[in-house]
Amino acid sequence: MHTCEPPLEIIEEWLASNGTIRGTYGHLLLEQQAATDEDLIAAMRPYFESAHLDAREYFHRQIAIDLHPDADAPGAHACYPGCLPSTARRGLFGEVMAGMMTEAFQGKFVGGHEWRIPIFLFREHADVEAYLWDLARDPARTRQIFGRFGSDFVGLSLNDAGEVVRFIAGEAKWRQRLTKSAVESLMLGPWEEDEETGDRARSGRGVWFEINRDTPTPHGLRQLQRLLELRDPEGYQAAILSIDQAIILDNAPPLPRTNLILIAGNGARDRKALDVLIGWEEALEEYTAPHDLQVVELILTDGEALIDGLYSTLWQEAE
Amino acid sequence: MPELDAERLEVADTLRRALAIENELSRPQARAYVRCLQTTWQVPTIQWAERESFRQLADARRLLHAAHIFREIEGAGSARAIDCFRRTGEILEWLSRAADTLRTVIPIELLAAAAYQLGGLPAMASGLLRQIVTEHEGVALYAAFLKADFDGVIRLSAAFWNTHPDLTASDASFRLAEPGAELDELDEDDDRVGWFFTVELVRSLGLIADSLHRGDDARLETAMAKLYALDEMAARTFSDDASLVLSLMRQVADGYKAASIYRPLIALAALNPDRRGKLVAYARDQFSRGRGILWTSQLQGLDRLLRDSSFALCTPTGSGKTLVANMALVKELLLREHDGLAPLAIYLVPSRALAGEVEAKLRSELGGEMTITALYGGADWGITDYWLTGDAPTVLIATVEKADALMRYLGPILTARLRLLILDEAHQIVPDGGENTRISFSDHSNRSIRLENFVSRVIAQRPDVVRIALTAVAGGAALPVARWIEGRRDAEAVGVRYRSTRQIIGVLETAPNATGRILLEIMNGRTLYIRGQEQPVYLPLRMQPMPQLPAAMRNSLNRFNCLSVLWTALHLVEEDQRILI
Numbered sequence: 001m002h003t004c005e006p007p008l009e010i011i012e013e014w015l016a017s018n019g020t021i022r023g024t025y026g027h028l029l030l031e032q033q034a035a036t037d038e039d040l041i042a043a044m045r046p047y048f049e050s051a052h053l054d055a056r057e058y059f060h061r062q063i064a065i066d067l068h069p070d071a072d073a074p075g076a077h078a079c080y081p082g083c084l085p086s087t088a089r090r091g092l093f094g095e096v097m098a099g100m101m102t103e104a105f106q107g108k109f110v111g112g113h114e115w116r117i118p119i120f121l122f123r124e125h126a127d128v129e130a131y132l133w134d135l136a137r138d139p140a141r142t143r144q145i146f147g148r149f150g151s152d153f154v155g156l157s158l159n160d161a162g163e164v165v166r167f168i169a170g171e172a173k174w175r176q177r178l179t180k181s182a183v184e185s186l187m188l189g190p191w192e193e194d195e196e197t198g199d200r201a202r203s204g205r206g207v208w209f210e211i212n213r214d215t216p217t218p219h220g221l222r223q224l225q226r227l228l229e230l231r232d233p234e235g236y237q238a239a240i241l242s243i244d245q246a247i248i249l250d251n252a253p254p255l256p257r258t259n260l261i262l263i264a265g266n267g268a269r270d271r272k273a274l275d276v277l278i279g280w281e282e283a284l285e286e287y288t289a290p291h292d293l294q295v296v297e298l299i300l301t302d303g304e305a306l307i308d309g310l311y312s313t314l315w316q317e318a319e
Numbered sequence: 320m321p322e323l324d325a326e327r328l329e330v331a332d333t334l335r336r337a338l339a340i341e342n343e344l345s346r347p348q349a350r351a352y353v354r355c356l357q358t359t360w361q362v363p364t365i366q367w368a369e370r371e372s373f374r375q376l377a378d379a380r381r382l383l384h385a386a387h388i389f390r391e392i393e394g395a396g397s398a399r400a401i402d403c404f405r406r407t408g409e410i411l412e413w414l415s416r417a418a419d420t421l422r423t424v425i426p427i428e429l430l431a432a433a434a435y436q437l438g439g440l441p442a443m444a445s446g447l448l449r450q451i452v453t454e455h456e457g458v459a460l461y462a463a464f465l466k467a468d469f470d471g472v473i474r475l476s477a478a479f480w481n482t483h484p485d486l487t488a489s490d491a492s493f494r495l496a497e498p499g500a501e502l503d504e505l506d507e508d509d510d511r512v513g514w515f516f517t518v519e520l521v522r523s524l525g526l527i528a529d530s531l532h533r534g535d536d537a538r539l540e541t542a543m544a545k546l547y548a549l550d551e552m553a554a555r556t557f558s559d560d561a562s563l564v565l566s567l568m569r570q571v572a573d574g575y576k577a578a579s580i581y582r583p584l585i586a587l588a589a590l591n592p593d594r595r596g597k598l599v600a601y602a603r604d605q606f607s608r609g610r611g612i613l614w615t616s617q618l619q620g621l622d623r624l625l626r627d628s629s630f631a632l633c634t635p636t637g638s639g640k641t642l643v644a645n646m647a648l649v650k651e652l653l654l655r656e657h658d659g660l661a662p663l664a665i666y667l668v669p670s671r672a673l674a675g676e677v678e679a680k681l682r683s684e685l686g687g688e689m690t691i692t693a694l695y696g697g698a699d700w701g702i703t704d705y706w707l708t709g710d711a712p713t714v715l716i717a718t719v720e721k722a723d724a725l726m727r728y729l730g731p732i733l734t735a736r737l738r739l740l741i742l743d744e745a746h747q748i749v750p751d752g753g754e755n756t757r758i759s760f761s762d763h764s765n766r767s768i769r770l771e772n773f774v775s776r777v778i779a780q781r782p783d784v785v786r787i788a789l790t791a792v793a794g795g796a797a798l799p800v801a802r803w804i805e806g807r808r809d810a811e812a813v814g815v816r817y818r819s820t821r822q823i824i825g826v827l828e829t830a831p832n833a834t835g836r837i838l839l840e841i842m843n844g845r846t847l848y849i850r851g852q853e854q855p856v857y858l859p860l861r862m863q864p865m866p867q868l869p870a871a872m873r874n875s876l877n878r879f880n881c882l883s884v885l886w887t888a889l890h891l892v893e894e895d896q897r898i899l900i
Binding site (some may be wrong): 054055058059061062063065066067068070080083084085088121122123131132133134135136137215219220222223226227229230233234237238240241244245247248249250 | 327377384388457491497520521544560
């Protein structure tokens with residue numbers, strides 16, 4: 001289970017925050033104000049280790065089972081998440097940040113709910129699932145076969161009885177350089193050319209599309225529930241029951257939902273302080289879902305140094 | 320038990336009652352089913368909107384969730400989970416057979432097949448998957464696994480290893496997951512973890528198929544442990560659909576392990592450890608014939624066979640009773656010690672046609688171990704027949720009339736050797752109440768009496784002979800047959816209301832100058848109806864009405880009906896549909 005509190009003091013030194021809430025729309029701009037150094041990495045490491053602990057344990061458990069007929073003792077030392085390629089690590093970083101920012105800035109989020117992330121789901125393998133269906137790694141054949149990947153991130157708000165009273169779900173995206181066009185591609189989909197007219201237009205299949213079309217109860221909630229059942233069925237039994245009710249019952253009041261969009265990356269070179277990528281005054285017209293929306297822009301100056309610094313040192317002491 | 324489990328069960332049961340009662344369809348389900356039949360029969364379908372497909376898919380997912388709750392709390396055998404799995408399989412099958420566009424977005428056939436497997440309907444799973452042609456090798460592999468086609472799994476995984484020989488080295492998996500190691504031209508940007516996962520999944524499924532086939536429990540345990548770990552990993556890293564397929568495959572694999580034919584056969588071998596090798600060979604042979612995973616009805620039958628001697632097995636046609644009969648033959652003829660005389664079993668069948676069929680089956684499976692002979696009719700046996708005096712265990716397949724005649728001539732020779740009596744279609748012992756029965760009673764040609772008479776005489780001469788009755792479900796014969804065959808008032812039949820396929824009985828309604836419709840009245844032996852409605856489920860046959868017939872034809876009810884049936888059949892037969900009139 002993820003139990004580590006976010007390192008609030010160091011986050012306050014590291015980031016300048018500017019938040020607004022207008023009705024059901026919240027916008028939070030977080031700008032890096034102090035360079036990444038050993039102290040920042042050291043302060044954040046426990047949170048990252050806590051977030052990755054569950055996935056790491058299961059990864060290691062399965063890797064330790066060798067099916068080769070001549071296998072004797074497990075010989076390898078592939079350590080999750082260190083063994084992931086750098087692109088995947090950046091995706092994971094975005095997801096952990098979504099959790100950390102949700103927990104650290106919950107007072108500045110729309111609705112002012114109390115959020116907790118009992119276990120992190122790291123579903124950063126969308127394109128990799130093609131391997132699973134095709135049994136091939138040939139890039140020419142790698143295309144999406146079955147594709148509804150659901151939200152990247154799920155967190156819960158629990159009442160005193162431990163029941164889920166609201167959940168937060170959404171997309172956490174990392175881009176190395178948050179230029180205007182990179183963000184547009186992210187939110188509205190890549191450019192596509194009309195074969196007949198030759199006109200170029202955004203495909204429309206970006207974050208807005210995904211977040212608008214997500215099922216009222218996201219599939220990620222079912223996965224999160226399964227992990228709670230495995231890891232702490234007694235402690236979370238009230239939450240487990242309320243997720244059952246949300247998923248199964250026809251006439252149950254729907255579980256209130258907050259959508260989260262977190263965009264993290266290094267600011268564009270021509271960016272000025274307090275520039276925003278997604279308007280803060282009101283939710284864009286592209287957003288059509290009926291739920292509260294919280295946008296977080298995490299603008300860094302040396303994000304890669306932080307990511308590489310963190311992921312190269314997770315669990316180093318233990319090993 | 321956590322204190323909220325009762326509430327979780329109640330939540331799940333609310334959904335089961337609303338969506339998963341066997342012979343009760345919700346209105347949207349009835350529409351989905353009708354659309355599926357219309358598509359299969361290639362007649363124009365009812366109006367259908369995309370949102371209805373999504374609604375059905377969402378229902379299927381909810382039912383899977385309910386099934387999960389039932390299994391978590393009540394265990395893998397939960398009857399309520401089975402209800403939910405079966406309806407999930409049906410809903411997804413209806414979408415699949417209606418060529419729904421969801422098929423391209425979600426692996427609905429894999430989910431449907433897994434749900435059918437977990438609902439104890441393996442034949443439905445294979446029936447659906449047989450129709451699926453896929454260019455994706457992973458989908459093909461999982462489909463083979465979900466239809467228990469273990470040879471197919473081994474073939475497909477072998478093809479995978481042939482394509483990737485470098486992955487067969489003993490350290491390949493670890494090198495694959497290790498950062499920096501060079502293997503198979505992987506570079507830093509490739510997601511090694513995803514590829515590693517896929518490779519390990521192929522390994523697990525291949526090994527599970529192979530160890531099930533060979534009855535190698537130690538390797539099976541290792542492969543299962545790996546599959547569990549992969550499933551848990553998938554729940555954390557894959558999309559809901561992919562992790563759902565994984566999780567269901569893992570549960571199906573659990574089911575295969577529990578239903579492997581090796582388990583009861585090895586238990587049976589305890590009667591005569593010298594014969595264990597033969598039984599293991601038989602189990603392997605059954606796997607080669609695609610029958611290594613037992614159905615619920617077979618497991619129950621074999622369980623009873625292990626505990627008792629005489630009993631009645633009451634399950635529908637197509638539920639695999641023959642295997643239980645075969646194992647009874649093995650138990651009584653091959654495993655028991657005998658006092659010099661080669662043991663004999665009499666296998667009574669109701670018709671000559673069936674005698675031939677049973678003989679062929681038995682000869683193919685047990686012909687190497689025992690003499691299989693059948694008496695059909697005419698002068699097909701004589702006193703010099705080899706099997707009468709041979710020293711091999713013998714199975715004699717006969718109709719009751721033939722067996723009766725034989726017993727009159729050769730009674731002492733036969734009864735001295737007789738160890739086992741198998742009665743196929745034993746419900747015939749309970750006579751129908753009708754005019755024909757009364758007549759047949761009075762002229763001494765009644766089958767029920769002959770059967771009872773024959774068995775009674777055998778029991779009088781050999782009270783210790785083991786009796787096994789195989790009966791159909793309908794007609795309420797199970798209990799009387801069980802009491803009779805066991806000779807105890809408190810006897811009960813081994814039985815499950817289980818059938819391996821779906822049976823629908825309906826009525827074709829026709830009228831002059833109108834298109835016909837089919838009322839779907841009975842599904843799997845129970846009246847089918849739509850929840851909360853008087854109206855039955857009907858299937859409009861949107862085909863051209865039959866042209867106006869000449870007066871002589873249309874004024875005769877019989878002729879009109881015959882031609883209407885022919886007209887309808889001609890429309891349905893166009894595309895490879897089999898119609899029997």
